[in-house]
Amino acid sequence: MSDATYYIGLMSGTSVDAADAAVVRFDAAGNQPRILATHAQAPDTSLRDDLLHLSQQVAGVSLAKFGELDQRVGEWFARAALAVMEKAGVSAQDIDAIGSHGQTVRHEPDARYPFSLQLGSASRIAARTGCRVVADFRNSDIAIGGQGAPLVPAFHRSVFANAEHNRIVINIGGIANLTVLPRHAVDDPHAVTGLDTGPGNALMDAWTAAHLKRHYDADGHWAASGRVDEALLAHMMADRYFARPAPKSTGREYFNLDWLRAQIDSLASRPLPADVQATLCEFTARTIAQAIDEYGPGNEQVLVCGGGVRNAELQRRLQQLLAPRQLTPTDEYDVDSDWVEAVAFAWLAMRTVKGLSGNVPGVTGASAPVALGGIYQAAQLDN
The missing domain is CATH 3.30.420.40 (ATPase, nucleotide binding domain)
Incomplete structure (x- = not known):
């Protein structure tokens, strides 16, 4: 060999x-x-x-x-x-x-x-x-x-850091996390930062399974059929996790159906299931974008990987929130996003x-x- x-x-x-x-x-x-x-x-x-x-x-x-x-x-x-x-x-x-x-x-x-x-x-x-x-x-x-957690940022640095461009890598699995790779991270591993931003696909998948008996919302079609419930979104965005500074990480033991149902139960009126799904999709996009705005160096190239890449509705909402920055799957940087x-x-x-x-x-x-x-x-x- x-x-x-x-x-x-x-x-x-x-x-x-x-x-x-x-x-x-x-x-x-x-x-x-x-x-x-x-x-x-x-x-x-x-x-x-x-x-x-x-x-x-x-x-x-x-x-x-x-x-x-x-x-x-x-x-x-x-x-x-x-x-x-x-x-x-x-x-x-x-x-x-x-x-x-x-x-x-x-x-x-x-x-x-x-x-x-x-x-x-x-x-x-x-x-x-x-x-x-x-x-x-x-x-x-x-x-x-x-x-x-997250543990993938060291690998992200090894394959995606670039001396000419600030980059952020978003991994959208059940939980979403990001890696911040400023230009000087090529030479300085201490320049790398990152965190779990909150739910990625986990809540959307759990809600889909509970109501449609499917493992996931293919391409985000169900989310696209509903409308965002602003009261529910505001209540979820106010969770204490998002106010905590990095380093931080989370998982299904915190963001799960019990957590979601508690958010819904606090509302004056209960939204339709499709509207909850639309709101969860927006929630994932907003929390990722919020973390990028808070921790990113500015003018980043944004690389995306994980199962969330296949959710067209989630990608559409993320692109709106992050414009004029473009979302690019890591496939274009020689590592298949899946x-x-x-x-x-x-x-x-x-x-x-x-x-x-x-x-x-x-x-x-x-x-x-x-x-x-x-x-x-x-x-x-x-x-």
Whole structure:
């Protein structure tokens, strides 16, 4: 083989719609990622339901159930890894490591004893694939005072920072986050900032599932059919999260259907379901635009990735709010917008294997750069 290295990134976000897997080739310096193959492994319906139930704390979950879910998610991720290896035509011997983000079920960086909890047994993934696995990325950052999120800004800097242009990268998954890349970030990693801006697709997806029995609002058609309820929008925008300064991060444990229903119940009159969806779409766009106006250096090039890129109505509203800045999918900068996070966790695994830091203290609030996660070796069985 050449001096190039091969890693797999595994990622499932707060929408719990698929385990995204990517086989990525890096050059000898650990730069210039090239995607060799991708695969989206949908979870079993029962597994998805159990994970959503757990993440929203609808009711207590026994330790037996919790342990079972950890193994089921590990098996789900292992299947995704094996499928993408087959697509790429590579074997375990070709792969330096798998970077597995896991499935977040609780994120509490501001608790008395801060933590971030992801399911997906790394030992099971290692055993099933024959590859070593890097996992539990977030708690390494939290242990030294960070939020443990967002973790993709270091990767964004490595591939998107530009000496001639200020740039902002918006990742719109279940939660939306942004990375601010001023021109001098090319030479100075301390110049990078970022934060979770609030809900991305999570509330829109949850509301769609509750009313239309679908996983998401395709192209934002349902949102486009309604009208924005200004009273509901104002009430949501007044949430204390948006007044907090960065560094900050959030998740489904905060922004969920219970939170949304509490906002609706506070109104004098209840809006129609389609109007709530329209308002949620505007809410996501407004909170992203507000964060860009607050934290951006001005005159930025705005790059967009994540599932929200496929929501035409959300993109239309974002473009209106951010004009004259143009929204550009990261596809035009050589990283497919659907696979940025999976590639990012392959890159973070590579950094950890090499003993290099993966967090950005200016983003997470950690006291220092640190290598992220733990390494789980593949079993070496005697013949």
